[in-house]
Amino acid sequence: MLVKLIHQQHLALQELFARHQEALLQGHFDIADEWLQHFAYCQKAHMQIEEAYLFPEFAKIEHKSKWDVSLYVKEHAKIKILFQNIINDLNWLSEQELNESQRRRNIIALLDKEKTLKGLNQHHEEREEEAMLIELDAQLDARQLKELQVDIKMTWAEVMGVVKDKAG
Numbered sequence: 001m002l003v004k005l006i007h008q009q010h011l012a013l014q015e016l017f018a019r020h021q022e023a024l025l026q027g028h029f030d031i032a033d034e035w036l037q038h039f040a041y042c043q044k045a046h047m048q049i050e051e052a053y054l055f056p057e058f059a060k061i062e063h064k065s066k067w068d069v070s071l072y073v074k075e076h077a078k079i080k081i082l083f084q085n086i087i088n089d090l091n092w093l094s095e096q097e098l099n100e101s102q103r104r105r106n107i108i109a110l111l112d113k114e115k116t117l118k119g120l121n122q123h124h125e126e127r128e129e130e131a132m133l134i135e136l137d138a139q140l141d142a143r144q145l146k147e148l149q150v151d152i153k154m155t156w157a158e159v160m161g162v163v164k165d166k167a168g
């Protein structure tokens, strides 16, 4: 099932982001940046998978939900921009000469900002899992679903392989 396959990718992404936040909370900016880069790389690949394999199919079927493919496309664009802002903020923060209190307050501010983004992203993922993917699973024929799953699994395995190599 596509919904299960993509849910696993969403979980893998959440785990990478959680590792970034753990490091950020401890003030380990280098490590936080490393995990954020891994996350951004995988998130981008995940979106490309959806855009290449799923959105074109979703555009073709009849929708039961009120959201059509353009909404998902717009959300991808918005999420990408907001994550880029976080990367920029973290780079800025790691270059500042701050005392302990200022450092902690800046970390709190960044975590607050990330909370907004996490909410938006979570909303997007839930919409995919509860609408788009359910509809694709219900409407595409078995052979087509199988082909999509094979392609998606292979592409994602390559992406995760790169991160595992880099993460050591």
Ligand SMILES: [Fe+2]
Residues within 6 Å of the ligand: 047, 050, 072, 076, 124, 128
């Ligand atoms: Fe998506």
Ligand SMILES: [Fe+2]
Residues within 6 Å of the ligand: 006, 010, 046, 050, 125, 128
């Ligand atoms: Fe997704």
